[in-house]
Amino acid sequence: MINKSSLIIRLTIALALSGFLFGVIYSKLYYKSVYADELARSKTTIEQIGQTVSTTASIAAYLEDADLAIEVLNGLISNDVILAAKIDTDTQTLAKSLLYKGQPGNQFVLSHPFIPTANVGVILLVPNEVFIRQQASSIASDSVETLVLLIIPMLVLFVSLAYIMITRPMGVLFKQLQEIPPGESQRLRSPANHKDSEIGQVTKSINQLLDKTQSLFNQERELRKAISVLEQRFRLMFERASTPTLLVKSSGLIELANDAAQDLLVGLNVSAEETFPECLMPLCKSPDSLDSLINDATNQGQVKQMEIEFESALTHLPVWLNIVIIPTESEEGLYLQIFINDVSYRRNMINELKQKAQFDPLTNLNNRYGAELKLRFWLDNQIPFALLLVDLDKFKPINDIYGHNAGDEMLKHIAANLKECVRNDDLVARWGGDEFIVAVPHIAKDGLQKIASHLVAKTAMPMPYEKDNQSLELKVSASIGIACYPDHAETLHELIEKADNAMYSVKLATKNDFAFYHL
Structure with missing residues (x-):
């Protein structure tokens, strides 16, 4: 310095x-x-x-x-x-x-x-x-020497006056300015005899600048204190939040991850040092969905949310995560705020309720409510299908003679046999009591006859049963009525009614057979 x-x-x-x-x-x-x-x-x-x-x-x-x-x-x-x-x-x-x-x-x-x-x-x-x-050079040299003899004293006088009037006072001001710490209240003092001169005006201007600087320093100190308090509160809120939260750059680099997010990633055997969403891709059951979620949020600049199924790398159990992505623009570029909630428990509860609401607990087939949902979907989308109403013959005597346990075993036996007769996409449901329905979409009449014949044969197969140390063979048969959408009816109620009419025509005739509804 x-x-x-x-x-x-x-x-x-x-x-x-x-x-x-x-x-x-x-x-x-x-x-x-x-x-x-x-x-x-x-x-x-x-x-x-x-x-x-x-x-x-x-x-x-x-x-x-x-x-x-x-x-x-x-x-x-x-x-x-x-x-x-x-x-x-x-x-x-x-x-x-x-x-x-x-x-x-x-x-x-x-x-x-x-x-x-x-x-x-x-x-x-x-x-x-x-x-x-x-001669001209000699005269010119003599003239210059004379001029120099005149200039040197004037130059010395000029330098001396400049030193006394300008240089030394400016040096005094500079030394004072060096001794003033930034933002403090000390100010410059005008040099002697310069209170009203230009140097005095410079001193006043510098002091005004120092006043403004001190004011800015004070404002900055207060602002730093406020920022520090806000930062502490934000960190407390962010780090202690129960919702797993990530701050991710557009490149995928994870900038911040709170404690809950760290715990979640550890539970999935994933490191926060990896990039997002690549760190989750190997565990995702539908990687395209996760990739589409990220791209939509980034490209559209809108909040996006989706529930996606993953598999834990530690337990190999399914984990459902609700992922919310909020894109945020900053001076440094695009950031993604990502909130992740483990909704596996809720998903399991929904699945259990769905299972209870739509499936028969004895046979594990769709119950009437579950069957109606699927049939109405086919009707709404105008998918042609055949409805087979299956009613068991000679089932009541089994309940009366051998008890309800035997009846339940027979119902499970019939349900398993019915499922063997159709495709995976076909519908087999317990309609109620000893009644079942089978619905087969997109099938020709000859194929439908083969399925009906197969159902009659499988239903009539005896069921081995042990009672009181006796090996028994219990046997029932089935009367099947068939109605087709849209040939016979256009509503579910009418279709069931037409199939029921065809089924009763079989029961009144031979039983152990099937019949199509005839207009």
């Missing part, structure tokens, strides 16, 4: 150098000016000398008096600025000095003494260039 002394020294040296450079430049310019003036004065002198001797030289040329001409030349070359000279008439060189070697020079026309319009010759004056330039 620059201290006061070095600042003052530097400013003083800068001022001195500035003055010195100014003096050097001005001296050079002054030297050139004086030198040029001396050259011009010498030229003028030669002109004046030529004009002075032209009259005498004209007479010498007119008279062709060589002695007079030589006398004129001797007078000319006695002058330091004339190196050589010669006088010519119209017919001859009348006279020339010893140093004349044919050099060019200044020519002056010699007029006729008596006839002003006539000429009798010329006089040639060769300037002494060496002498002239030496």
Whole structure:
């Protein structure tokens, strides 16, 4: 850091150098000016000398008096600025000095003494260039020396005044400014005799700037305190939240994961160091759904939510996760706030309730409610299907003679046999008591007859049964009525009624058979 002394020294040296450079430049310019003036004065002198001797030289040329001409030349070359000279008439060189070697020079026309319009010759004056330039240089140098002797005291005086009036007060201000800690209440004091000067105004401006700086520092301190409090509260809320929460960059890098999220990922044997959703993909039962959820939230910029099934890598049990994704734009780019809830318990409860509501607990077949849901779906979507109403013959005596346990075993036996006669997508349901229904979509009449015949045969197969250490074979048969949608009816109620009519026609006739409804 620059201290006061070095600042003052530097400013003083800068001022001195500035003055010195100014003096050097001005001296050079002054030297050139004086030198040029001396050259011009010498030229003028030669002109004046030529004009002075032209009259005498004209007479010498007119008279062709060589002695007079030589006398004129001797007078000319006695002058330091004339190196050589010669006088010519119209017919001859009348006279020339010893140093004349044919050099060019200044020519002056010699007029006729008596006839002003006539000429009798010329006089040639060769300037002494060496002498002239030496003399001009000497005069210019002497002038510059004189100027320097005048400038140096002025420069010293200028530097001294600048040091006293500017440099030293500025150094004092700079030292004070260095000693003031940022944001503190200390202020600059105006140097002596500078309270109302420009330096005093600078001091006031700096103090005003320090006031504003202190105000900004105070605001920043308060803002930092508020931010610190908010950050602590946010961390407390985020880290202690019971909902697993992740903050993920658009690249998939997991920036933050609260304690609940860490526990969830550990339970799935997944590391938070991996990228999202790649860390969950191997465990996901429907990876396309998870990938679609992320892409939709990112591309549409909207909140997206979905329940997706996973398999725990530790327990290999199904885990249902409700994933909510909130895309958030920031200065650093797109972030995804991801909230994950384990809804496996709720899913299991729903499945259990669904099982109880739609399935018969004895046979594990759809009950009437579950069967109606599927049949109404087919009706709503106009899927053609055949409905077979199966009523057991000779079932009541089994209940009366062998007891209800035997009756229950017979119902389970019949249910298993019925399922063997149809495809996986076909419907087999316990309609109530000893009645069952079988619904087969998209089937031709000949195929339907084969299924009905197979159902009659399978139903009539005896069931082994142990009672009181006796091995028995219990046997029932089935009367089956068949109605088709949409050929025989267009509503479920009418379809059941038509199949029931066909079934009773079999019971009243032969039993152990099937019949189609006839219009």
